[in-house]
Amino acid sequence: MSVLIYIELDNGSIKKTSLETVAYGAKVAELTSTTAVVLALGSAESTELEKAGHYGAAKVLHAADGKLDHENNLAYADALVQAAQLEGSKIIILPKSGLGDAVAARAAAKLKAGIVSGVTALPDTSSTFKVTRSIFTGKAFAVTEITSDIKVLVVRKNAVEIDESSLISTSATIEPFNPSLRDSDFQATVVSVEKADSELSLTEAEIIVSGGRGMKGPEHWQPLVDLAKALGAATGCSKPVSDLDWRPHHEHIGQTGIKVAPNLYIACGISGAIQHLAGVNGSKCIVVINKDPEAPFFKAADYGIVGDVFEVLPKLTAAAKSLK
Amino acid sequence: MKILVCITNVPDTTAKITFTDNDTKFNKNGVQYIIGPYDDYALARGVELREATGGSLTVLHVGEADADPQIRKALAIGADDAIRVNAAPIDSYFTAAQIAHIASQNQYDLILMGRESIDYNSGVVHGLVGEMLGIASYSPVMKLDIEGNTATITREIDGGKEILKAPLPLVLGCQEPISEWKIPNMRGIMTARTKPLNVVEPVGQATLTAPEKYMSPPPKGACKMIPASEAETLIRLLQTEAKVL
Numbered sequence A: 001m002s003v004l005i006y007i008e009l010d011n012g013s014i015k016k017t018s019l020e021t022v023a024y025g026a027k028v029a030e031l032t033s034t035t036a037v038v039l040a041l042g043s044a045e046s047t048e049l050e051k052a053g054h055y056g057a058a059k060v061l062h063a064a065d066g067k068l069d070h071e072n073n074l075a076y077a078d079a080l081v082q083a084a085q086l087e088g089s090k091i092i093i094l095p096k097s098g099l100g101d102a103v104a105a106r107a108a109a110k111l112k113a114g115i116v117s118g119v120t121a122l123p124d125t126s127s128t129f130k131v132t133r134s135i136f137t138g139k140a141f142a143v144t145e146i147t148s149d150i151k152v153l154v155v156r157k158n159a160v161e162i163d164e165s166s167l168i169s170t171s172a173t174i175e176p177f178n179p180s181l182r183d184s185d186f187q188a189t190v191v192s193v194e195k196a197d198s199e200l201s202l203t204e205a206e207i208i209v210s211g212g213r214g215m216k217g218p219e220h221w222q223p224l225v226d227l228a229k230a231l232g233a234a235t236g237c238s239k240p241v242s243d244l245d246w247r248p249h250h251e252h253i254g255q256t257g258i259k260v261a262p263n264l265y266i267a268c269g270i271s272g273a274i275q276h277l278a279g280v281n282g283s284k285c286i287v288v289i290n291k292d293p294e295a296p297f298f299k300a301a302d303y304g305i306v307g308d309v310f311e312v313l314p315k316l317t318a319a320a321k322s323l324k
Numbered sequence B: 001m002k003i004l005v006c007i008t009n010v011p012d013t014t015a016k017i018t019f020t021d022n023d024t025k026f027n028k029n030g031v032q033y034i035i036g037p038y039d040d041y042a043l044a045r046g047v048e049l050r051e052a053t054g055g056s057l058t059v060l061h062v063g064e065a066d067a068d069p070q071i072r073k074a075l076a077i078g079a080d081d082a083i084r085v086n087a088a089p090i091d092s093y094f095t096a097a098q099i100a101h102i103a104s105q106n107q108y109d110l111i112l113m114g115r116e117s118i119d120y121n122s123g124v125v126h127g128l129v130g131e132m133l134g135i136a137s138y139s140p141v142m143k144l145d146i147e148g149n150t151a152t153i154t155r156e157i158d159g160g161k162e163i164l165k166a167p168l169p170l171v172l173g174c175q176e177p178i179s180e181w182k183i184p185n186m187r188g189i190m191t192a193r194t195k196p197l198n199v200v201e202p203v204g205q206a207t208l209t210a211p212e213k214y215m216s217p218p219p220k221g222a223c224k225m226i227p228a229s230e231a232e233t234l235i236r237l238l239q240t241e242a243k244v245l
Ligand SMILES: Cc1cc2nc3c(=O)[nH]c(=O)nc-3n(C[C@H](O)[C@H](O)[C@H](O)COP(=O)(O)OP(=O)(O)OC[C@H]3O[C@@H](n4cnc5c(N)ncnc54)[C@H](O)[C@@H]3O)c2cc1C
Pocket: A211, A212, A213, A214, A215, A237, A238, A239, A240, A241, A252, A253, A254, A255, A256, A257, A268, A269, A270, A271, A272, A273, A274, A275, A276, A279, A289, A290, A291, A292, A295, A307, A308, A309, A310, B013, B037
């Protein structure tokens, strides 16, 4: 009957967003008077997986088969369904990501489960089972009832608050899990994988420094990168910037790009078009630097500086360096 | 090659999102509708593949008659024919079941969708349809080439991308830069008028989720302005006031 939580690993470490999902799932387990079980797919050390316990999980099912090290939504969905059947889980929880959505969808279809993606808060289980989700790219929210017996929830970042003090000391027990994997799930061959490993990923980052067309060209990005380094931040950009190939496509933030929800988003030379705002409206604090006082982004900002990015950025970097 | 492109009918990306009837209905008043931007990428790539390899391209929409102008636009861009399943697409599972039903009757080699719809932003319909049909699904796809029975796909992964080769049939959720959005030309608009748009009734599939109430985000507080000459004070405010550093 347990709540089953699917997590994502990055080189054997649990992603930060996935730890949040574990905390979310553990709270749902509490609300529904059951336990939280985590499913981990691919190679990882037990000492790493035990951490799920600190976030409230009782047990981790670990499918350590090396075939699962490569992101494979088909095999992951098969494994998830088998884990759900083994555990008799009625509630399945995944973190929101391209992969999380893909796995959730295939698992929901196999289990004939209602699926809601983009959940932003804990469910209301007082009478029926209701969740709040983000819609219209964060421009609104919907309260949605899930009526099926089995329920699949794909959860956004910041859906629960976790502070370090709420972590518990118990480790989760690790149980080996051997799902039967189908050959048909491995029909695709991987030609190449290109991953900027040293870079902090945008969806995981707590701070993002992002640049728009106001940065004038790829050769002028250094001041922005310097600030990002000083703050331990990831770098992002607006759509025209990635369209012009000034920056890689995976940095493109907005309605048609990545949706981010960091603690701090610093926008440099970005006008604040509604399609860009749609990708950042989950941020806790927004700083806008723009030389045009009428730039629409200021309306969505918490702090603003009207000025030239090339004068302002070095000052911020110097101040950020002196913090530590 | 037989291609199916699934499109959504969504408010323009600049539309103001408000609700009526005690926050139980989306307020369509004054809202301009468009083909979902991601679906538009899928359609553009579909049209290119259709032109390069021959065969056919069908567009499919699950929704009501107010979507017909957008369906006609897809025909004008280059689809050969269209199917509309006449039902409100309220739930992802229900919508996917309709698409899977149409697909199961037609043996498409390639089913192209957007990475996500921009109204309910789920990013799940492709995976649901793939599983319902028992074929592979991938998303988000940034590049797609077909050679014989094999697709070469560039898929975005966290912090990068990877290239896969996979046998057809496939369901793919597309995003840029897979192709450039296409604008219909005069000839396309003329011929679209006579291309078939078949309206069919939905198959029985219960909805498994039901939206109950909508909410707008809380209003944003005022923006605190800091003079550029004192830019460095921002860092202190972020640390002590906003507590985000
Ligand atoms: C369907 C659709 C989807 C879209 N999706 C996205 C999306 O996902 N993400 C996205 O970003 N956009 C998206 N767009 C594009 C969006 O509408 C805007 O065109 C885009 O966000 C503008 O990018 P920008 O702010 O970098 O450039 P601009 O609008 O050109 O703004 C540049 C800004 O820099 C400022 N500036 C110039 N020089 C300086 C300087 N020296 N110092 C300080 N400030 C300076 C200017 O005052 C200006 O405000 C989409 C558009 C459509 C139609």
